[in-house]
Amino acid sequence: MANTATDQAFVEFERVQKSYDGEILVVKDLNLSMPKGEFLTMLGPSGSGKTTCLMMLAGFETATHGEIKLDGRPINNIPPHKRGIGMVFQNYALFPHMTVAENLSFPLEVRKVGKSEREEKIMRALGMVQMQDFAGRRPAQLSGGQQQRIALARALVFEPELVLMDEPLGALDKQLRETLQFEITRLAHDLGITTVYVTHDQTEALTMSDRVAVFDDGRIQQLAPPDQLYEEPENSFVAQFIGENNTLMGKISKITGDQCEVTLDDGEIIDAKPVNVTEVGQRTRVSIRPERVEMNKERLSPDAHTLKAEVLEFIYMGDIFRTRLRVAGNDDFVIKTRNAPDQVRLTPGTQIDIGWLPQDCRALDA
Amino acid sequence: MAEVMQAADGTPLKRSLARALRRQKMRALALIAPLLLFVLITFIVPIASMLFRSVENDIVANTLPYTVEALADWDATGTDLPPAPVYEAMFYDMFLASEAKRHTRLGTRLNYETTGMSSLFRQSGRNMDDIADLSYEPLEDLDDAWDDGETWYALFNTRGVSDTTLLDDQRKRVARLSGAAADAEINFAPDAEVSALLPLAAREYTAWAVFVATQNNRDPAERDPWESVAPALVTDLQRADLSGYVGPAADMLRAAQQANLPVPDFTQEFGAMDEDWASLEPWQTIQTHSGTYTSGYFLNAIDAQKTPDGVAWQPEEKQILLTLFGRTIWMSLLITFSCIALGYPIAWLLANLPMRQANVLLILVLLPFWTSLLVRTSAWKVMLQQQGVINDVLVWIGLVADDGRLIMINNQFGTIVAMTHILLPFMILPMYSVMQTIPPSYLRAAKSLGATNWTAFWRVYFPQSVPGIGAGSILVFILSIGYYITPEIVGGTKGVFISNRIAFHISSSLNWGLAAALGTILLAAVLVLYWAYDKIVGIDNVKLG
Numbered sequence A: 001m002a003n004t005a006t007d008q009a010f011v012e013f014e015r016v017q018k019s020y021d022g023e024i025l026v027v028k029d030l031n032l033s034m035p036k037g038e039f040l041t042m043l044g045p046s047g048s049g050k051t052t053c054l055m056m057l058a059g060f061e062t063a064t065h066g067e068i069k070l071d072g073r074p075i076n077n078i079p080p081h082k083r084g085i086g087m088v089f090q091n092y093a094l095f096p097h098m099t100v101a102e103n104l105s106f107p108l109e110v111r112k113v114g115k116s117e118r119e120e121k122i123m124r125a126l127g128m129v130q131m132q133d134f135a136g137r138r139p140a141q142l143s144g145g146q147q148q149r150i151a152l153a154r155a156l157v158f159e160p161e162l163v164l165m166d167e168p169l170g171a172l173d174k175q176l177r178e179t180l181q182f183e184i185t186r187l188a189h190d191l192g193i194t195t196v197y198v199t200h201d202q203t204e205a206l207t208m209s210d211r212v213a214v215f216d217d218g219r220i221q222q223l224a225p226p227d228q229l230y231e232e233p234e235n236s237f238v239a240q241f242i243g244e245n246n247t248l249m250g251k252i253s254k255i256t257g258d259q260c261e262v263t264l265d266d267g268e269i270i271d272a273k274p275v276n277v278t279e280v281g282q283r284t285r286v287s288i289r290p291e292r293v294e295m296n297k298e299r300l301s302p303d304a305h306t307l308k309a310e311v312l313e314f315i316y317m318g319d320i321f322r323t324r325l326r327v328a329g330n331d332d333f334v335i336k337t338r339n340a341p342d343q344v345r346l347t348p349g350t351q352i353d354i355g356w357l358p359q360d361c362r363a364l365d366a
Numbered sequence B: 001m002a003e004v005m006q007a008a009d010g011t012p013l014k015r016s017l018a019r020a021l022r023r024q025k026m027r028a029l030a031l032i033a034p035l036l037l038f039v040l041i042t043f044i045v046p047i048a049s050m051l052f053r054s055v056e057n058d059i060v061a062n063t064l065p066y067t068v069e070a071l072a073d074w075d076a077t078g079t080d081l082p083p084a085p086v087y088e089a090m091f092y093d094m095f096l097a098s099e100a101k102r103h104t105r106l107g108t109r110l111n112y113e114t115t116g117m118s119s120l121f122r123q124s125g126r127n128m129d130d131i132a133d134l135s136y137e138p139l140e141d142l143d144d145a146w147d148d149g150e151t152w153y154a155l156f157n158t159r160g161v162s163d164t165t166l167l168d169d170q171r172k173r174v175a176r177l178s179g180a181a182a183d184a185e186i187n188f189a190p191d192a193e194v195s196a197l198l199p200l201a202a203r204e205y206t207a208w209a210v211f212v213a214t215q216n217n218r219d220p221a222e223r224d225p226w227e228s229v230a231p232a233l234v235t236d237l238q239r240a241d242l243s244g245y246v247g248p249a250a251d252m253l254r255a256a257q258q259a260n261l262p263v264p265d266f267t268q269e270f271g272a273m274d275e276d277w278a279s280l281e282p283w284q285t286i287q288t289h290s291g292t293y294t295s296g297y298f299l300n301a302i303d304a305q306k307t308p309d310g311v312a313w314q315p316e317e318k319q320i321l322l323t324l325f326g327r328t329i330w331m332s333l334l335i336t337f338s339c340i341a342l343g344y345p346i347a348w349l350l351a352n353l354p355m356r357q358a359n360v361l362l363i364l365v366l367l368p369f370w371t372s373l374l375v376r377t378s379a380w381k382v383m384l385q386q387q388g389v390i391n392d393v394l395v396w397i398g399l400v401a402d403d404g405r406l407i408m409i410n411n412q413f414g415t416i417v418a419m420t421h422i423l424l425p426f427m428i429l430p431m432y433s434v435m436q437t438i439p440p441s442y443l444r445a446a447k448s449l450g451a452t453n454w455t456a457f458w459r460v461y462f463p464q465s466v467p468g469i470g471a472g473s474i475l476v477f478i479l480s481i482g483y484y485i486t487p488e489i490v491g492g493t494k495g496v497f498i499s500n501r502i503a504f505h506i507s508s509s510l511n512w513g514l515a516a517a518l519g520t521i522l523l524a525a526v527l528v529l530y531w532a533y534d535k536i537v538g539i540d541n542v543k544l545g
């Protein structure tokens, strides 16, 4: 993966650490490498150090330790205005005393771009975000979504190779967010820009990115393409953070190659895939996605283990059914089934057997 | 549609809403009433009355009513002295005024316009008795009874038909002269027959009677009148037809008429008393300033004056106020600019330091507020004077020779330094509160877009901090334009402001009219500046916090 391909990396973090107060490391040992043109999203809970990483890259914070390289050159000593990195802020940071056109003109003026070329570029950038008609307005006269577009246009107008976006859609409603998500990815893709995108919203991360870096506690917990992240979380933090997830606690009782048996706390045995467990007797947290739970025994192999479950609640959600079960003493075990014509609707109180393919059930750290 | 909405009890909805709102309004009004009254009584009313003083000028017409009337037709631009009736009127006006001890006040007032008027009035007041005696003594020689107050009282007091017009007029005259009511019961009314026969004497006797009765609380029946009734009587007797008169003292009057007693030649007597009265100047001054309202104080305030020929500049040596206005505005501007220059970086630091350090710094900024203004200004005196701390240090490190100590106080430099220091917090606080609202992300955004630190500051941060500068500047400028204590203490003669001049006229020269005019001009200047600022920058852009 690009992780190791240092020779073609465009953005690189090498063993970067950051502390604001000399006591707590906000970023602990960050290693990251991005090829040119990649759309990478940093996803993580609040306070996990995402903004800090972005600020170090942009030059507004210095790394306490380690090196950040841009296009092969260390940038620790380059001042922010010489880095040529476009940036979109969460609160847009459009200059309130300038019109939209003046805001866009600003990065070009400081680069001493001629007037006619400037105007052409401004109109092109406004065209990219469909805001040509708003050139004369002031930011305060625009809606949130429009301001966001202008902020995007301003970050792109001087044709940077790298664009950083810190929760740019955080303040917008769902519908607008989805439209803009699409526009941002389209633009980034069309213009071939390398993008680092920060978000809280996992759907946003999954739908937009080439790769997602899941942050927690100052470290990247997993860096992978969205599908891999969802289906093959490498530790229990990622498994729980991304998407909906059922967990059961137990102990490893047998490992054979890429399959293992887990004895749950109430004594039942299930099949799972060992991910970051290695020894028999180790405590583990197994995780199964709700849509991978199987109620139809015929689809499982004959020697697969199954569990008894009691239906607690049935929720009709239109395209899917969501059924809450009690499994191995856990009342929050959820399964999702597609609303197909032959699908049974379970009534509360029913006893059923459930099972899964061993590779869908991941035995992770406890 | 046309039906009126009604409340539950059937009254129209509008009216019951209005009633409910009125109660709320009354309650709100009651809450602020104490403050409102306080402000009204202690602030608005005094200011209004002070401003009114700048045009008020009824003292001339109140003190010299008959003179002003007689002078009205006189041509002040000519070379002739006023005619005899003017001098005559002046005598009676001045006589009453000097008895009431009001003539010196008028002298002081007219002295603002023409030097010498004050002493002229003071001295002339003393001499009025002498002129009156020119008639009084011969009359007394003729018949001792004229020396008796009862004779006069019997002669003028009513015997049935009284001259109420005359009485009312004289009550008004006394009231206006003494500034106190004169409508108490006086146990006297002029007799209509006598007042027709002896109009001038009746007038003066009535004036006297009103004065002693209302101002001195005496019964006119038991007192002797002032000597001024004698020249009045003698004057009347020259024209009076006594043939049909049978009232009291008829024989005495006839005898006096027969004796053809002398009437004083007022023109000559005044000229002999003081040669100024034989010149045009006092009369011109009186006539020019006889109106009830005057623009004279305002003209004085801008170094001009009223003359019989219209408005003219003051003599060179008296021109000082325009210079002072100019200096006040110029130095206030300098102070405002130095406050901006010194305050801006501090405000910036305040807004950008971490909370704790910012709080310490803020306390340092506010520290001056906790010491008395007088102490701070005096401290500057200690610092700046020639034997002061700064000079000592400069001499000690050898930058300045001991005999070449810098003069930093009692001049404009001292005023500017001390006032900049004192007004600095008024600049810093509004700037700080504006800067606090500018998110640091703007500067970051500018830098990420390629701007150097300076460009980012100048093109992005500074424009957004302008409202703070505007608010601070208005505050500092308006405060400094009216500042008094500091220029008074450290300003010497060259560093004083217009307000020091106002204080001088209020407390030393007692020319309150001029002080009021200066104050009014200052107030108007501030309002005009405020208006101009609103037009140019827009007052909505000013943020005080």
Ligand SMILES: Nc1ncnc2c1ncn2[C@@H]1O[C@H](COP(=O)(O)OP(=O)(O)OP(=O)(O)O)[C@@H](O)[C@H]1O
Binding pocket: A020, A021, A026, A044, A045, A046, A047, A048, A049, A050, A051, A052, A053, A200
């Ligand atoms: N200027 C600063 N000084 C001191 N500590 C800071 C500063 N900025 C951030 N921190 C701390 O660093 C940690 C990481 O902050 P950061 O802003 O990078 O989080 P984040 O992942 O962007 O969070 P969020 O999703 O809420 O924006 C937090 O614990 C925060 O308190």
Ligand SMILES: [Mg+2]
Binding pocket: A050, A051, A052, A166
């Ligand atoms: Mg953040």
